[in-house]
Amino acid sequence: MIADQRVLVVDDHPVVRRGLRAMLEGEPWVATVTEAATVAEAVREAAVHPVHVVAMDVVLPDGDGIDAAGRILRAAPGTRMLILTMDDDESVVERALRAGAHGFLLKDTDPEVVVDSLRTVAAGGVVLGPRTAGALLTGLRTAPARIPAPFDRLSEREREVVVRLTAGDSNAQIARRLGLSEKTVRNQLSAIFAKLGVTDRVRVALLARDAGLRA
Structure with a gap:
């Protein structure tokens, strides 16, 4: 504490x-x-x-x-x-x-x-x-025709987690929406951060914006 x-x-x-x-x-x-x-x-x-x-x-x-x-x-x-x-x-x-x-x-x-x-x-x-x-990012497509780097490193499920993350959902909300346990969400977030080379969800949202990902 x-x-x-x-x-x-x-x-x-x-x-x-x-x-x-x-x-x-x-x-x-x-x-x-x-x-x-x-x-x-x-x-x-x-x-x-x-x-x-x-x-x-x-x-x-x-x-x-x-x-x-x-x-x-x-x-x-x-x-x-x-x-x-x-x-x-x-x-x-x-x-x-x-x-x-x-x-x-x-x-x-x-x-x-x-x-x-x-x-x-x-x-x-x-x-x-x-x-x-909502002001930072209006949303992401989970399966655009061409997935821009570095999001092409992610699995489809990981991109779904990113969609919810950038919408402002908590880990518990992501788990409920995607039918996962909170532990699984935490593990997937750790994998996402590692693949994208970031340390937190804000940086994920900024990367998504730079990549031009839109709903």
Whole structure:
């Protein structure tokens, strides 16, 4: 179980920062919570007081939160990053994930879900809200006339798993939809990641997008 995590909340609205901070300070896995209201403050805070996980807004008074996320991740690759914003535009989602973010949620998400998502990201997981997953990728064909690389390395069943993964399904949902056990889904995901040379489901979705796979 994760513990003693240092969390940085970056948002230009004091109410948002303080509300999220108040909730996080009651979490047993959180050691400290610090705040930043600008890109400059966020980058400086992360450099002076290294943090484990960051909740990062996109629109900040002195610049772009995704750029700030990229700067922090380049300086400290082990930092975990959750983008929290009002904008679910497809290009914003994709840019955030390509910058190295480990999750993307909208600000209208229930605060308890945001805290739970930060815990998931801190523990090494990846979080995409259902609307975010839809914005990132509308779907995949399981059997296109010509399967582009690197998806031609996958079996038909593995491509079916990828279809559900990129739609935002959890392992349990994939298992139910495809009539598999969750253990089988986990094993197939491990095989898929290895064949595609990626480490998580977000990178699979980005590869699928680059390959031009569409429903």
